[in-house]
Amino acid sequence: MSVTVRIPTILRTYTGGQAEVAAEGANLGEVIADLEKNHTGIAARVLDDQGKLRRFVNVYVNDDDVRFEQGLETATPDGAGVSIIPAVAGG
Amino acid sequence: MAAQTVASTENSTVDLGPAAALSCRECGHRVPLGPVFACEECFGPLEIAYDFSAYETEELRKRIEAGPSNIWRYAPLLPVPADVATKPNINPGWTQLVQADNLARELGVDAGKLFIKDDSGNPTHSFKDRVVAQALEAARAFGFTTLSCSSTGNLAGAVGAAAARAGFRSCVFIPHDLEQGKVVMAAVYGGELVGIEGNYDDVNRFCSELIGDPAGEGWGFVNVNLRPYYAEGSKTLAYEICEQLGWQLPDQLVVPIASGSQLTKIDKGLQELIKLGLVEDKPYKIFGAQAEGCSPVSTAFKAGHDVVRPQKPDTIAKSLAIGNPADGPYVLDIARRTGGAVEDVNDEQVVDAIKVLARTEGIFAETAGGVTVGVTRKLIESGVLDPGKTTVVLNTGDGLKTLDAVAGTGLTATIRPNLDSFREAGLV
DSSP, X not given: XXXXXXXXXXXXXXXXXXXXXXXXXXXXXXXXXXHHHHSTXXXXXXXXXXXXXXXXEEEEETTEETTTTTGGGXXXXXXXXXXXXXOOOOO | OHHHXXXXXXXXXXXXXXXXXXXXXXXXXXXXXXXXXXXXXXXXXXXXXXXXXXXXXXXXXXXXXXXXXXXXXGGGGSXXXXXXXXXXXXXXXXXXXXXXXXXXXXXXXXXXOEXXXXXXXXXXXXXXXXXHHHHHHHHHHTTOOEEEEEOSSHHHHHHHHHHHHHTOEEEEEEETTOOHHHHHHHHTTOSEEEEESSOHHHHHXXXXXXXXXXXXXXXXXXXTTTHHHHHHTTHHHHHHHHXXXXXXXXXXXXXXXXXXXXXXXXXXXXXXXXXXXXXOOOOOEEEEEEETTBOHHXXXXXHTOSSOOOOOOOOSOGGGOOSSOTTHHHHXXXXXXXXXXXXXXXXXXXXXXXXXXXXXXXXXXXHHHHHHXXXXXXXXXXXXXXXXXXXXXXXXXXXXXXXXXXTTOOOSOOOXXXXXXXXXXXXX
């Protein structure tokens, strides 16, 4: 499955400054693994030592927060948009 | 992206007073002062690291007490230039700390022990003026001319007002279905106000994406790229409470939780006062308050978890309706470290608490104030909160913003304009 991944500013050093990159994978875990192949080092910024999403990273597949879905197992259909976003406080 | 174009280094020309650098709360990675909010190493939140080493306690206390009757009396402890009080800003703070003896009687608290920190007295009637005033100074320092935010309503009004006063453009994003009062109170300041079809978490996500896009170039989002500075404004609640108690720590504080930022910064402020010797070091407990319909932190606390599972909000307390609270894990740490707790109340209890506070103390709180008063009552009834200790309960906004919550409240009677009718109505 081919998806488009939106890269937050603080990770664009890994993508040569690109805000969006293409990646392959049937689920989020595979998409991140594919990102790592082409942009070495990026996975360690998104995942912790146990391979889980870091707690201050929010990831959306299309409009769905993957924490409400199946986390790294969340399916990434062909043409999906994946957004990686640092968690922010609000109010 | 503005973050890369603004020249800002540790000990640089950016004058933000005692602020020395940004430090990651998760991994300690340190970066120069700038409009960035997430650690490049681990995505953790960045916060201000200060250099307070030059301060002598009694000299600092005198300087504060001689300062203006607003948050700038604490300028030596904030990321602002020393001459901040001379710049156009909304100058919030120094709101009333009300000794709430009538409410104390109602809740079974000892006389003289219960206080309401009433932040409805700020310029736009919520505590958000404190954080926005800080963010405005950071925006000025970093050369931004547009002030923006994602908001549950209160922040929108505060940003609109601050931008108007300072001569900035403002463009604010809110959930499309906010209370009408909050929409009007944000729109009246003349900035752009954009409704997003979604809840607050959706708005926040949108703003986070906008900030990384050329469309958001040069914008200061007070609670996103200016967040480290913005959040420090909540420390002033801690400073004021202690100074108003005669430079003493309260024993117990009840604080509402939306993102959790306010509670964590109140704790930071109390710790700073202790370290600076401005208050005597003694134990205090911090209690967090949520609405049952959006209680991810309370749920995690009760389950003994140290991570917060996001929820889809469904509560009348919209100013607290953040289902994915970024500072939730830190709130859990603080509640547990201080021996406090995190509790929630349902919407009916929120409305009842709003009415109790109004009836007993003449303070009309917005729904967030109903949450803190309702949770205070619940914690007293369950024996978790000690009614014999000095307790400060926060009211963070004005009830005029959430009139819908008490819409059933109205006339006692309708009479003809004569005394007979008055007597017949049983009002004598």
